Amino acid sequence: MKITLSVIKADIGGWVGHSSTHPEVVAAVKEFVDTKVADGTLIDADILTCGDDIAIVMTHTHGVDAEVVHKLAWDAFETGTKVAKKLKLYGAGQDLLAEAFSGNIKGLGPGVAEMEFEERPSEPVIVFFADKTEPAAWNLPLYEMFADPMKTAGLVIDPKMHQGFTFEVLDLIEGKKVKISCPEELYDLLALIGTTSRYAVKAVYRNYDGEIAAVASTQRLNYIAGKYVGKDDPVLIVRAQSGFPAVGEILEPFANPWIVAGWMRGSHNGPLMPVSFEDARPSRFDGPPRVIGAGYQIAEGKLIGPADMFYDPAFDKARQIANEMAYMMRRHGAFEPHRLPPEELEYTTLPKVLEKLKDRWEEEKQEQLSEDKQREQGEVE
Numbered sequence: 435m436k437i438t439l440s441v442i443k444a445d446i447g448g449w450v451g452h453s454s455t456h457p458e459v460v461a462a463v464k465e466f467v468d469t470k471v472a473d474g475t476l477i478d479a480d481i482l483t484c485g486d487d488i489a490i491v492m493t494h495t496h497g498v499d500a501e502v503v504h505k506l507a508w509d510a511f512e513t514g515t516k517v518a519k520k521l522k523l524y525g526a527g528q529d530l531l532a533e534a535f536s537g538n539i540k541g542l543g544p545g546v547a548e549m550e551f552e553e554r555p556s557e558p559v560i561v562f563f564a565d566k567t568e569p570a571a572w573n574l575p576l577y578e579m580f581a582d583p584m585k586t587a588g589l590v591i592d593p594k595m596h597q598g599f600t601f602e603v604l605d606l607i608e609g610k611k612v613k614i615s616c617p618e619e620l621y622d623l624l625a626l627i628g629t630t631s632r633y634a635v636k637a638v639y640r641n642y643d644g645e646i647a648a649v650a651s652t653q654r655l656n657y658i659a660g661k662y663v664g665k666d667d668p669v670l671i672v673r674a675q676s677g678f679p680a681v682g683e684i685l686e687p688f689a690n691p692w693i694v695a696g697w698m699r700g701s702h703n704g705p706l707m708p709v710s711f712e713d714a715r716p717s718r719f720d721g722p723p724r725v726i727g728a729g730y731q732i733a734e735g736k737l738i739g740p741a742d743m744f745y746d747p748a749f750d751k752a753r754q755i756a757n758e759m760a761y762m763m764r765r766h767g768a769f770e771p772h773r774l775p776p777e778e779l780e781y782t783t784l785p786k787v788l789e790k791l792k793d794r795w796e797e798e799k800q801e802q803l804s805e806d807k808q809r810e811q812g813e814v815e
């Protein structure tokens with residue numbers, strides 16, 4: 435059976451501040467979505483939360499970008515927003531940027547990751563969901579899962595994985611995309627996706643047969659809104675086992691926390707901490723950024739799960755390391771590299787603060803070697 439797995443997420447109000455979601459809001463979203471399972475629009479649905487964000491995980495047969503699915507997610511978030519407004523939760527309805535739904539939810543605020551596939555005899559998938567960070571936070575783990583044989587043993591051992599994977603990379607500034615096949619073009623891939631401020635992996639395909647292996651949400655809220663409206667808190671769907679990386683290979687990158695952009699005011703670098711569902715409530719300095727892993731077996735489209743993949747003492751050490759990294763970054767206070775570089779702060783409230791200095795700048799001539807001297811030293815032609 436060909437099914438579509440859609441994950442659509444939004445921040446429709448935080449409890450308290452930007453730290454978590456309120457159970458009544460989550461219940462309202464769930465109740466609405468359940469009516470769409472009951473009337474047959476969806477095969478199944480589940481609700482996940484991470485920090486102040488809510489994700490609706492849905493299976494159906496309408497394909498990707500289906501208006502009926504996008505609209506019901508929008509309506510569910512609007513229903514939840516009513517409750518969030520009643521409770522005066524913080525930033526109630528903040529990610530519903532448009533006045534009303536029109537055709538496709540992309541570009542209206544919520545984040546979307548969807549894939550269509552023929553359900554295998556057994557179909558394990560993992561939905562990752564992060565708060566206080568951005569889509570490029572998946573670049574490093576996706577590279578390790580699908581292109582690093584030192585992390586994913588299956589790239590060497592499994593005949594279906596041995597031909598590698600193709601990465602679809604999005605240029606978030608120019609709005610273009612390019613496909614890069616690994617291992618042949620591995621260094622090209624890294625040349626792009628190492629620049630996390632600009633490039634994000636959108637999808638990964640298996641070279642053996644072109645099957646889709648992973649897809650991420652890549653919406654950038656601030657570009658859509660034209661001003662800072664929070665980080666984009668991304669989701670990622672990864673298929674596992676039998677010719678895809680094993681569940682343990684997919685989780686392994688998260689055992690070594692890396693630094694991502696986001697955290698306080700979406701303006702700071704900090705470690706991405708893998709946590710259980712229970713611990714997905716960033717509080718310290720509004721963070722540090724964190725990620726949950728929700729595992730499902732899909733059976734005739736039904737979502738058998740979620741299993742809480744980071745609820746495992748084997749990830750305690752990663753959490754401890756992430757905490758140590760958090761202290762190291764916090765030590766820098768208002769300085770880079772904790773604070774993001776200025777280009778990254780363009781859409782935050784910082785430019786407004788600097789505005790008042792704009793007329794006070796005076797010319798200061800920088801001393802430079804004369805052209806003759808530079809020529810002598812071979813630095814100009």
Ligand code: F6R
Pocket residue numbers: 451452566664665696697698699700720
């Ligand atoms: C980061 C985030 C928070 C807020 C911060 C200030 O993505 O959501 O760190 O940026 O709490 O929020 P405001 O400006 O709403 O007071």
Ligand code: MG
Pocket residue numbers: 445447448451452486525528664
């Ligand atoms: Mg928020």
Ligand code: MG
Pocket residue numbers: 445485486487565566664667
């Ligand atoms: Mg959030």
